[in-house]
Amino acid sequence: MVSGTFVEVAAPARNREAGTAGTAPASRESGWSRIRRLAPPYLYLVPAVVLLVVWTYQPLAQTFVLSTYSWNLVPSTPMVDVGLGNYERLLGTPELGRAVWRTVVVILGMLPFTVVIPVAVALLTRRVRGRAQGVYRALVFAPMLVAPVAGAAVWQWLLDPSAGAVNRVLGTDVNWLNTASTAQWSIIVITGWHVVGFAVLVVTAGLAGINPDYAAAAQVDGASRSQVTRWVTLPLLSPTLAFLALMTVLLSAQWTFPLIDTLTQGGPVSSTTNLYYLLWEYGFRSHDAGLAAAAGVLFFLGFIVVAALLTRLAARLSHHDD
Amino acid sequence: MAVTTGRKARWALIDVVVVVYALFPVLWIASLSFKTKETLADGNFIPREWTLQNYADIFATNEFIRPLINSLGIATIATLIAVVLGMMAAYAIARLDFPGKKALIGVSLLIAMFPQISLVTPLFNIESALGLFDTWPGLILPYITFALPLAIYTLSAFFREIPWELEKAAKMDGATPGQAFWRVIAPLAAPGVFTTAILVFIFCWNDFVFAISLTSTEASRTVPAALSFFTGTSQFEDPTGTISAAAVVITVPIVLFVLFFQRRIVAGLTSGAVKG
Numbered sequence: 001m002v003s004g005t006f007v008e009v010a011a012p013a014r015n016r017e018a019g020t021a022g023t024a025p026a027s028r029e030s031g032w033s034r035i036r037r038l039a040p041p042y043l044y045l046v047p048a049v050v051l052l053v054v055w056t057y058q059p060l061a062q063t064f065v066l067s068t069y070s071w072n073l074v075p076s077t078p079m080v081d082v083g084l085g086n087y088e089r090l091l092g093t094p095e096l097g098r099a100v101w102r103t104v105v106v107i108l109g110m111l112p113f114t115v116v117i118p119v120a121v122a123l124l125t126r127r128v129r130g131r132a133q134g135v136y137r138a139l140v141f142a143p144m145l146v147a148p149v150a151g152a153a154v155w156q157w158l159l160d161p162s163a164g165a166v167n168r169v170l171g172t173d174v175n176w177l178n179t180a181s182t183a184q185w186s187i188i189v190i191t192g193w194h195v196v197g198f199a200v201l202v203v204t205a206g207l208a209g210i211n212p213d214y215a216a217a218a219q220v221d222g223a224s225r226s227q228v229t230r231w232v233t234l235p236l237l238s239p240t241l242a243f244l245a246l247m248t249v250l251l252s253a254q255w256t257f258p259l260i261d262t263l264t265q266g267g268p269v270s271s272t273t274n275l276y277y278l279l280w281e282y283g284f285r286s287h288d289a290g291l292a293a294a295a296g297v298l299f300f301l302g303f304i305v306v307a308a309l310l311t312r313l314a315a316r317l318s319h320h321d322d
Numbered sequence: 323m324a325v326t327t328g329r330k331a332r333w334a335l336i337d338v339v340v341v342v343y344a345l346f347p348v349l350w351i352a353s354l355s356f357k358t359k360e361t362l363a364d365g366n367f368i369p370r371e372w373t374l375q376n377y378a379d380i381f382a383t384n385e386f387i388r389p390l391i392n393s394l395g396i397a398t399i400a401t402l403i404a405v406v407l408g409m410m411a412a413y414a415i416a417r418l419d420f421p422g423k424k425a426l427i428g429v430s431l432l433i434a435m436f437p438q439i440s441l442v443t444p445l446f447n448i449e450s451a452l453g454l455f456d457t458w459p460g461l462i463l464p465y466i467t468f469a470l471p472l473a474i475y476t477l478s479a480f481f482r483e484i485p486w487e488l489e490k491a492a493k494m495d496g497a498t499p500g501q502a503f504w505r506v507i508a509p510l511a512a513p514g515v516f517t518t519a520i521l522v523f524i525f526c527w528n529d530f531v532f533a534i535s536l537t538s539t540e541a542s543r544t545v546p547a548a549l550s551f552f553t554g555t556s557q558f559e560d561p562t563g564t565i566s567a568a569a570v571v572i573t574v575p576i577v578l579f580v581l582f583f584q585r586r587i588v589a590g591l592t593s594g595a596v597k598g
Contacts, residue, residue: 002341045412045426048407053425053468056433059444065443073443075450121340124333136337138581140344145576146351147528150544154351157562163363165350198345232390250435257439258530263551283443284535296440307435 007059011035047050060300066293073289086294093279095270097293103274106188107252113192114248115241118199118234121230122207139203141197148258155190155265180271184266190263191255199244207233242314249306253277275299351573355566362563376567386568388540389548393572396458396544397526400465405519407466408473415474416481434471442535449536456538464532469522476521480514522581532569545572 054111067086071079077242090096105249121140125133143151158165161175176186218228234241253276260266266273266281279299334550355376357369357568363404364370380386414420415427445464446455453458492502534546540548547570 006571026329041418041423042418044418045430048411048430049426050476051407051463052430052470053434053469054435056441057429059448062444062447065426068454076486097366113501117340118332120336124337136341139341141579141580143344144574145524145580146365146569147530147546147549148529149549150351150565150573151347152345153549153562154354157354158347158350158361161332164347165367166593191434193343193347196340228485235569246570249511250437254438254531258546258550261530261534277438278443279437279439280531280535283446289447290562292443293440296437296443300440303435303437 006056017322040045051103054286061230063293063296063300066289067297069290069293071289072287073283075285082284082290086290087298090291090294090298095273099273099275102272103253103276105184106191106256106274109185109188110192110195110248110252110255111245113188113196114199115244117192117196117242118203119234119237119241122203123233126207137197137201140200145195146194148255148284149262151190151194151258152262155186155193155259175264180268183268183272187256187259187264190259191252193261195255201243203237203240206237209240210236238310239245239314245312246307246314249310250303348413348573351566351569354562355570357563361562377571378564379564380568380571384540385548385552386545386564387543391529391545392458392540392542393544393546395478396461396465396542397523399458400462400469400526401460401523403476404466404469404473404522405515408470408477408522409515410519411470411474412477415478417486430474431471433468434475436470438531442531443483445532446535449489455536456540456542460536461532461542464536465526469525472525473518476518477514480511484510494546518586521581524576527572571583581587 036101060321068083069079069082070082070085071077082186098268128136156177157163159176161166161167161173161178165174165175166176174182176182214232215228218232219225253274256272256274257276257280260272260274260277261280265273266277275295276299279295282288282295350367352546353367353369356372356374357364358371358373358375363369380411397425411430415423449455449460481558486507487511488506489502493499528546529544530546530550533544537543543551544555545568549565552565552568
């Protein structure tokens with residue numbers, strides 16, 4: 001499908017000048033052939049962009065509209081225009097602040113699993129060569145392949161207060177998922193279990209992209225192995241680390257969703273209700289479409305701000321290889 | 323260069339802990355799936371009595387078979403379309419230059435940052451209005467859309483690394499454009515395409531948010547959504563054994579797939595997809 005027809009990059013600027021003169025009858029290029037020449041790049045992109053516009057940007061616009069209405073998601077009931085009422089209601093609930101705080105806790109709690117552990121593991125396995133390395137990576141990657149819902153089922157058993165393996169190994173009898181103080185951490189550890197392998201793979205890929213000459217040069221200059229790691233490898237790895245941190249911030253709450261829904265349903269006493277789950281509850285439990293949309297809008301705007309700040313920060317911190 | 327044995331041991335310990343943490347639950351699911359109902363809660367890692375009853379149970383019920391067919395069909399179709407569309411877009415991004423390119427890339431990739439959940443309610447409305455709610459296309463379309471940024475991002479990184487002059491060289495040597503593409507470029511692009519396909523497939527196969535909000539019956543419910551109903555009220559008195567068996571059944575194909583292509587995937591990832 002990607003044949004070599006458009007190998008040469010057309011020079012649009014120069015040709016466009018030729019095109020503006022195209023009103024003259026002696027024009028060498030008709031409008032049609034100009035379209036045929038300039039259109040191909042867009043034709044390649046059109047299917048993807050159309051899908052994105054119809055299935056994400058349009059719903060996004062609808063979220064904004066819906067956030068000013070009161071509606072229970074039933075097509076036959078009328079939508080009532082409430083202006084900014086939903087936002088007032090939302091900001092007035094103490095739930096929101098708590099959910100935001102819990103989301104922050106989840107993100108901070110996930111960072112060791114998505115950044116610290118993967119870096120440690122990848123640095124170590126880098127020295128293991130050949131088959132063993134591949135096997136090790138495959139083993140660590142395995143949980144990513146288990147559907148989160150299926151993972152939740154087994155963790156429910158591992159964390160079982162009476163027969164669970166975790167309590168027996170630790171010699172405790174904690175009811176991990178049904179105690180307000182431990183439920184959140186259990187969710188974090190299970191989510192971490194699910195994504196740690198992927199993060200290891202990303203760090204490994206990042207390490208492989210680093211030119212080994214730098215480390216070699218530093219060693220020639222007498223740097224010890226840990227000095228090389230600290231002052232050469234890690235700074236060069238910073239774009240990868242920034243990428244992982246950004247992913248963690250943006251996706252942690254999303255990763256926890258299937259686990260929370262199957263294991264705790266946001267409880268006990270909403271100790272695991274983060275923003276993501278709160279939004280879902282508004283929409284599909286309370287059937288309060290307006291409130292859910294308002295929360296969605298705030299969530300979305302908040303994330304744009306956070307993402308922009310992080311990318312800016314990452315760009316400043318990154319040490320580029322080239 | 324002096325690395326003391328103590329340090330080495332500490333590193334090895336970290337590694338072992340991580341492997342146990344990653345693998346133990348996976349093996350535990352497998353173990354549970356072979357246990358009888360009586361020994362389910364005995365806490366033994368190796369089942370004392372082996373049974374295939376759990377597997378027989380899930381394959382005897384439409385509650386599992388139907389969702390399995392849905393999952394396979396929906397994830398496969400969505401992956402194929404997403405990868406093809408992603409290849410087209412990535413090709414244009416990596417190889418062609420045209421006005422408005424930056425803006426179009428932005429439009430295509432920005433969406434990856436949207437929290438899916440904030441779009442679920444409007445998607446539900448749109449799909450209800452169009453009659454797509456609880457149908458295969460009703461899941462396939464959002465899956466393609468949400469996988470596209472990932473596909474475009476990884477594929478354009480790969481495509482940028484391909485030495486495209488080889489194509490011209492092949493043509494100069496007398497190859498037809500088709501030959502030049504299939505014999506020269508396609509093998510070079512394959513690792514990237516496989517990597518992308520696998521990542522997209524995993525995303526579709528394991529998705530839960532859309533699967534529970536955009537389906538309501540077995541007409542389109544996928545396995546992750548169906549599993550969450552196993553835990554609630556269902557015909558099984560104690561669903562853990564059957565859930566574990568179902569988990570094993572849906573995990574094995576994807577593990578085999580990844581193991582089979584593992585070298586290509588890692589080669590693919592390291593050849594530029596995630597380079598900062």
